[in-house]
Amino acid sequence: MLVFRWAIILLLLVAGVSFAFYAGTGQPRYRRFGWIVLKWTLLAALGFFAVLIAERGF
Secondary structure: OHHHHHHHHHHHHHHHHHHHHHHHHOOHHHHHHHHHHHHHHHHHHHHHHHHHHHHHOO
8 A cells, every 4th residue: 555655646746847847848748748647647546545445335
């Protein structure tokens, strides 16, 4: 579980750095990469927390 949390944090950091590169350089490839990483990270995080909630029961 700790590994998944660290992976999510690191991927969010990668997305943030990518957006910072976009702000600094203006190259759209950094923004596009940041959105892709952010989208898949949030989907993975939602899936991870959904599994945790399902394990506890409603």
